[in-house]
Amino acid sequence: MKIGIYMAYGPAVVLGKEGLGRYIGNLIKGFADAGHDVTIACPRWSLDTIDDLFQDFQIDPQKIEFIVSSKTPAVWRLYQKRYMKRYPKRNWKVKAYTKLSDFAVELASWLISITSLAGLLLVGVLLFLISVACLPLLILGTVILLAVKIAKKLLRKGQFSVRSFVSKGISFVLAYSSGKKKNVHNFLAERLNRTVAEELVKKANQSRKQDVWFVPAIFWPEVNQIDGLKVICAPDLVTREYPLLFSGEPSFISSTEKCSNTIEHGNYFVTYCDFLKKHLLVDSFGKKASHVVAIPHINNSMANYIQVDTKLNTSLCTDKDFTTAFSKTQLCCAQAHCTLTDERYIGTLNLTDTDYIFYASQVRPHKNMLTLVKAYEYLLRKNKISAKLILTGNICSDWSSENLKKYIEEHRLEYDILSLPNVSAQELAALYRCATLVVNPTFYEGGFPFTFGEGMSVGTPSVMSDIPQTREVVEQYGLEDIMLFDPYDWKSMAIKVEYGLKNRDSLYQVELPMYRDFEKRTGEVVAAEYIKAFEYFIELDKEEEHDQKESTSYLNNEFVS
């Protein structure tokens, strides 16, 4: 089968780090390994991250064809260079100062070591002459420096900075023309993404025909302009589900519009669970149930990042758990990412023997972190559960984290709730491994949460929200009473967390059969399910085309007759 994959992610997206990126990597590998012809249409800026993804998933780049956008527009490159990258500060000033002071010390030492008075006098005269010779240069230098400083000050006082002038001008024009407050960055990024997405569609249509175009996200309404059959993966549309939670951030309005647009004009879809198939696509967007296939996630095992070869045990004649020992060393690296908690506390904190509850997620309104924090506070202060709570969301800067930060600070929980954003995959695996319990308090997910498989793959059980996306899976194993809680009730959450902490081993054992089934969902297996879905959609499309032709000819005949 000839499979085109269209993904017009923005320049800042790093595929290897995101759950979705890992998902795509597995699918591409699965498609390629099964002998299908894969073509990827992507912006030029995504090539590096795709290259990394290929290395991570051992995908042979020779087997994949690419349709790539033209060179990144110069305006964007300049903008990116000026505003998005952080260059290390030059340290030439420090070096020069050090050299100069070293020289001065040397000179002084030499001067005071002169024993002959005549010699000292001679050197003094020489130094004086040199100083006099250098005086004009010194004066000139000082005048220039002063002039530059004064000019800068004047410009600053009058707010006459070219940068701010341009930036304010653009913002003003944008605000005026659209009636919405958009900053320069959003404007540029959006425009650029749209241009590139359109260009990719054009190029895709000019290239050889694919049997199916697979689109792994709903961010690009342009895909509907691609000729041929498109299968769009519609993971979720949380901003439409919880509009009030996401209000106040203009970028969500345009992204929601785009996603809705993509779904509205799309024909065939894949979702990650039955609930989303019915709730989002069939009920909300009126898509035919036969046009949507639910394919659950690939299991995302973290074991490979930290699993230490057992040969080490043999050579050292020991039964020590080196995997856990190694993971503990990684905690030290992970805690270096800490925000919120003061440096003095975190700098020498030793997490080696610490129990903690873990939730890996960005801070987003629907992730329901404040309820988790309240449940945790209750457990800590009233029920004397001594564990810490570790989050990977950035409580200091993630969008919508203000309330969370305020609550934590007001209740003086900064020493017990740690925010460790931007951890590497290996550090994340280690955090899962060393956690006592994984908790997921979310209101809404695209499918069954990744956190379950990520934790169980390294030996840590989970408790999670009772939402349709989790219930439809957990119920099959009769575990809903043990591992699900009402995400709107902090006490229910606290009870389940406490149970999980106190019964970690038995919880792991009862969740193991479910995880064993998850484990079977390898990239290969899921890729095969996608192929099956593609085949199904191709057939369906043919049938519908045929039916449509027939009904058209029938109507024509009727009309003629």
Add this chain to the structure above:
Amino acid sequence: MKKRILWLHNHTSLRKFEVPLLIELGYEVYCPKIFKVGSGDGSATITYKYDKTLSIPQDVLDILNCTDFYENITRESMEIVNQYFDIVMMHYFPDQLRTIVRNFRGIIVFQSFGLLLETPYSTMIEQDLGISMLEQIKELGHRFFFAQAYPHLKNIECAFFQRRAIDMPLGLPSRKGRTWSGGDERFLFVLPRINTAGYFKKAYLDFKEHFSGMKYTIAGAQPIAVAGDPNVRGFIPSEEYQYIMDHYCAMYYHSTEKNHIHYHPFEAIQRGMPVIFMAGGMIDLLGGKNLPGRCKTVSEAKRKLTALASGDQKLRDAILSTQDILLEHFDFENCRQKWILGMNQIESECNRINSSHKPKKIAVIMPQPYLGGVLDYTLRLIQCIFAGAREKHEQISVVFGYPDDEVFLEHNYFTRIEDISCVTMRSFQWHEKNASWVSDARTLLELPSNCALPGVILDDQMGYFEDCDYLIFTSDRIPGRLITTKPYVVVAHDYIQRYLPKMFGNSYEAAFIDAVRQSDFTFVTTEPTMKDAIQYAGLPKKQIKLAPLMFELMDNTPNRNEQVPFVKNEYFLWSTNLSEHKNHVAALAALAAYYHKGGTLQCVITGVNTKFLNWKRKASEFDVELNPYTQKLRKIILDDPDLKRNLVILGNLPKEYYREILQCAKFVFHPGYADNGNGTVIDAASVGVPSISSDYPAMRYIDQKISLHLHYFNPFDDRSITQALLEAEHDCDKYAGQVPERDELKNYTVDRTYREQYQIIKDAVEGFI
């Protein structure tokens, strides 16, 4: 008689060279059999091969073979080592170093092989074990050697290490013949532990970035497999390894580290394989600055590797004919000569060892002017040290340090220890010192002065307690970063602030947490506090010692007075203070409900500052302004006629009077929570009175240890408290029957706990985990 060496390494290549050489030089050598440090580095192995060369009894050898010399040297093993070994040769493992330095009486040879990033060993030791460890090493004097594998390593170390430096170069076991013949266009890059060591990970990523497209194999043990790169081979079977070493066109060596070098480039040179290496690293120092294999840039390395791969005979010959110079440093015979010289120096010091050692002087310091539980604990601890040392016939002297505060002028609180002959007392004041002062002090200590931080010092107007060998702080309330060169332990009683966040207002207790983190060990007296020390203070478990519970029983002689003054009816006792963790609001609500429901016992309230609750006196009548919390409590009482009628507030009482009141109570009421447990319930039990208590971990722990048979209630639920009060009134006789016998309680007095307590202190002072 042959001298014995405890050779504390497990590095395979190092052992192959050093152990046979030492044996040849006439020593018996013991190699450790347990190595499970960190997450393993793949180059360590275990061997029993040299056990047969030892002339020590088999049962002794068996004990040594079961000892983890890296992370947990036992007292028994240490005694054996002192008895049978003259020299310890070791590298840097923090726990090992502490125990060996504090306990071994022979020669300590600290072998340095160079650390990455030009980190000095002395800096590393200070970071991990504090200045005190460097000072203890200095005190070893001539018994300590800094044995450097390369002659320049000492240059970055502290002055003492420089003075004690000797050369004991790293050698390679000699090899027969050059087996390399080439013929394979691939080159070899040895890079182990890519996924387990950040340094190697970075080297790997850099390498991949620069050398992609070339043909190569990456060898080296990979404890965590490197997925997605078929060039990373991990463990290679020996036949294939032989092939690689004999036929690959070259070896590439990336390191530009100035103080650390790996074995494998030299192994390649021994076999006659061309080595292409980056300039600026240690190879330059070993004579490699003009070698044809040296590359200043990556592109130069790529060019040379490409040339060798395509069979550039000229370059190959040029490299092969010159690179042998690098082996000179590792040449067995050269090394042997230097080792003989080095061992001769060590031997001469062996003969100077003076086995006498001066008695230890331990300072027991109460960091704040406490008058209650902490003072009692401090004095008991001193009694334990005295009793323990006397029993073991160990010479020890104790200095009791207490804050220079006027409260200690009003009354003699220290009578209990005044008669102990080995105890002296001195007061001190905390003085803040700025970074400049600390910097000067570090310079005088011959340490780098650029990392000085301000802190506090124990000013005893003599020498800042520097005459003592070890400090024991009986509370963690140290008011800033502690400046001392002495090792110390801290007793952490509780972490109430974790549960009652308003306890410390807006200020966080950074200094208290620093105090325990920087201590040798932290003592706790209950498991819940131990948990908090791990979870909240962030200490590793091995740094915490659980000390025994230790109480004092109240005198239980019958009361002289028939009637307790001010109390007309039968009553129960609530001993409290005005700290919020005493849970007054919930307790008063519960008491009001108790009287409303027909409770008949009066509630007698005693304790520090409880006089401020006396509603019969106006707030303005007190010398101090009452805080809002106290005023709130007074209002609760004033607004409730039942409470006013039944609460009897006696304030803080003299011990004897308190005992009389306690003895006549029906039971003791303890509604507080979150602390390290409340001693009143033990006071009560010692005079046969039962208690009802809040249900929280520390009380459960004490109850479980002593079998007090407490009756619990939920401190956050006033209905639960009321119910407990009603039941206690009804069943007080039954409850009294469950109180343990006085003799059982005696197990937790100084007389019966001092042995355990002393042992824990001794272990800490001597550095045993």
